Amino acid sequence: MMSGKAKSSTNTYHHGDLRSALIDAAIKIVAKKGASGLSLRAVAKEIDVSSAAPYHHFKDKQKLLGAIVEVGLEKFNRALTRSVKDSSSPDDRLRALGVAYVIFATENPNLFELIQSPDFAGDSAPANLAKERERNFRILFETIAACMPNASESQLRTGCAAAWALVHGIAVLAIDRRLNAVMPYEDLGSAMTNLIEQIGFTKAIRRDI
Amino acid sequence: MMSGKAKSSTNTYHHGDLRSALIDAAIKIVAKKGASGLSLRAVAKEIDVSSAAPYHHFKDKQKLLGAIVEVGLEKFNRALTRSVKDSSSPDDRLRALGVAYVIFATENPNLFELIQSPDFAGDSAPANLAKERERNFRILFETIAACMPNASESQLRTGCAAAWALVHGIAVLAIDRRLNAVMPYEDLGSAMTNLIEQIGFTKAIRRDI
DNA sequence: CAGGATATCTAAGCAGTGTCAAGATAAAGT
């Protein structure tokens, strides 16, 4: 038989590097049709392998999704890390971090929703993902800590929770254009600045210390 | 044949009040296993009708879910309306509204997630749901308006967006115990008070007017 | 009260899904 597929990069065996190929194809499908629109058979067909082939690399459909979440979290992490690099003042960094969070969500809506789905973000999430998530939280924690130099650990945690909840809420609502319906805007970045100004976020945090 | 099912209330035809029975059974399944764990066939089996029966009352599985969202939104609406009844000051009302929002979400996690899912909350959502959602928004808008008596329409809208995003973010994160992981708490209500205090929400809003 | 129109339900089946067991094929190791 021998399918005439072009081998993507380093060819080690039978059909090519199936595991990575599956992840790549699945990521594309998720980006286009969302996690609920992904079927293992479609992924397999895309790469021109049998429907059962994926099961030699992933125990489950859930495991494949988990792999997508993993690379998604890395991408997310890079975006957040990049965002705090160019700002000098702590407040600016916090703002930039929030904007980057929301921008990532709106630019990768399906990926973001998968990453945040209960199966991978809840307390029953796989351990390797928890580690990646911890890295993301560190960025926020340190940024907040710089904004509140005299705060206690518990105050910092509360600050993180508040900042995270606000930004996460904006992200979730912005993805489905529900925020826009309430508060019409053209540029999401400036809209967020408005929101943050209105809520007096950084000022409010500092005032309570 | 004639199944010996007990007729729930007002029996008008063949098998009982199938439409309501379907919705009721579906609501229970969604509450237990989430929207993704619901199958029309399971619903049909629960009520002891054939697998095709639901299609005479709902064109789609999506339509059944839409009906669930409708009663869910009404329930949500009642909870929110109730919450603002017992507070006198505008700030207290806003706080109570936020707490009620989050409490509803954590007490009905699967229903809340269904209600907020893009299919029913996005811009492609059915019109009847939009109406119910408008009612919910009115409650927030009037509460915010009472907090910001001198604000312009656009300022009020921004205030709504900020309050909504914060509370929605808390709700979404609290459902999966992700907030608790960052900021451990026992009572969600007092935790929210902490958060709102920290962020200086109502104060910040008023200050900007 | 008959008898046709209508609403409601069932039976059977199609296409698609996740998943598994058994076998085929190729690569790696001895």
Add this chain to the structure above:
DNA sequence: ACTTTATCTTGACACTGCTTAGATATCCTG
């Protein structure tokens, strides 16, 4: 060269949403 192992295919099972054709009860009109 021969065995072991990794990789992939075939074929199947149970389940899903949904459709078409027909059965059955209710309603409405004459």
